[in-house]
Amino acid sequence: MSLTTPRRAPSADDLIVLLAVAREGRYTSAATRLGLNHTTVARRIESLEQALGGRVLVRGTAGWVLTPLGEHALAAAEEVEAALRRLSPDAPALGGVVRLSATDGFSGFIAAPAMAALRARHPDVSLEIVAATRRAAQQRVGVDLEVVVGRPHVQRAEAIHLGDYVLGLYASRAFLERNGTPETFDDLAGGPLVYFIESMLQVDALDAARRSTRGMVDAVSSTNVYVHVDATRAGAGYGLLPAFLADPHEDLVRLFPDRLEERLPYWLVCRPEALRQPTAVAFIAALRARMAEAADALLGRSAASSSAES
Incomplete structure (x- = not known):
């Protein structure tokens, strides 16, 4: 037209x-x-x-x-x-709602703290999150921004690489006491795995991360990564978990940290009109700042540093 x-x-x-x-x-x-x-x-x-x-x-x-x-x-x-x-000189410089679609882990660990920091300066800004683990949508209706795992292939949108995080294999101390600590990858064969529901997983990068656990048997599967963490802590099996969610729990042990590590990228997808909204642009800046602040935790470095010091 x-x-x-x-x-x-x-x-x-x-x-x-x-x-x-x-x-x-x-x-x-x-x-x-x-x-x-x-x-x-x-x-x-x-x-x-x-x-x-x-x-x-x-x-x-x-x-x-x-x-x-x-x-x-x-x-x-x-x-x-x-x-x-x-026309409202007494109003805060920024205001309005930012609507975000993102994975559960990113929403809780990155997006929520980023918005808290932004609201400290601009209290009239708010965030609505649709938690979802999926590919980037071709039509971003109802949301301003999307965060996905893996490089997106989109049209009429801008894709921005925010940074990476790592998955590691974890088990609870109680589980290892009952079942023994595996010494080689062969010891994991037939072992119980806690991860995403394979038939419902839409994200290629997360599906590819299963390659090191192919010989294992699904024990607890969920579309929610926080369920993965809780199930692993409860002793349901070996959890393929984001380091930034697993490392803070002292009851979890990371297995084969030097050999089993899947590094995955977070990408931000923006509608063109969202990039013209000052509030959305400010939130993107806050996301970048939070990613930089949390870089060590995202890559599992903070736990490694603590272990070395102890």
């Missing part, structure tokens, strides 16, 4: 409604955010399309997505939003 000359000047209110629908992906969610009803939101979008002479939204598989004309209008809508924010 080619951009058309507006038939009349679009309403600032209509542009703000478009901004909300673009961020939420649904009329109902946008209506709730704006304190309007669904009918009013639909009427505002129709009014904007009449003013611009074309469609600004089309239905996608997961909600409403912007057309090229809609993306053009969105830039103007963001300028309106920024202008309105400047």
